[in-house]
Amino acid sequence: MNLSHAPLRLAIGAFVLNSGISKLTLEGQAAEGLHGMAAGAVPPLRRLDAPTFARLLAGTEIAIGSALLLPVVPSALVGAGLLGLGGGLMRVYWATPGLRRQGSVRPTEPGTAIAKDSWLVGAGLTLILDDLLHRGRRLKRRRHR
Known part of the structure; x- marks a missing residue:
């Protein structure tokens, strides 16, 4: 894990883990x-x-949240988990009537709670891209030695 990923992984990991734990008792x-x-x-x-x-869903969120908090799990892997979770939430946002303003991508008041989860997609892509680009730079340096 790149040290610069730590703040993002800790903040999102704690949030997602808590969300999953909260869903364990849903009935x-x-x-x-x-x-x-x-x-x-x-x-x-x-x-x-x-x-x-x-x-x-609770188990999925607990797994992704825990993986984010464990520095031994590669950022690209946890980024893929976040991208999947965020992508699923964005699918709900786009498909559920009343969450978006008529003819717009902008959320309605009830839609804001799901639309705000678009940050999971952005964070997931950032972790994936940065990890892959960082890994590529390390490989180039090794070849030039």
Whole structure:
């Protein structure tokens, strides 16, 4: 892990880990609401029941959050996890009626809570690109020795 990635990984890792832990106990309407939004954006998720979906999402967030906090996990790998998580949230944002203003990419008041997660996509891409570019520079230096 590049030391410059530490602040980003710590902040996002703690947030995502906490989000996953909070979802471990989701039941009833809360689990159904979460599942309903996700299944509306990704129809194959309808095959899962709401509690199972909530547990899987919780586990995914716990895994990504933990990986971000562990410096031995390569930044490109945790960046890919963030990109997947953020991409899924952006899919929900684009597919769910009422989250965006009519004919616009701008969020409505209810859509802001999901639209703000676009930072996960940006952070994921940043970690991937920086890690790959940094790795490429190290390989070039080794060849020139």
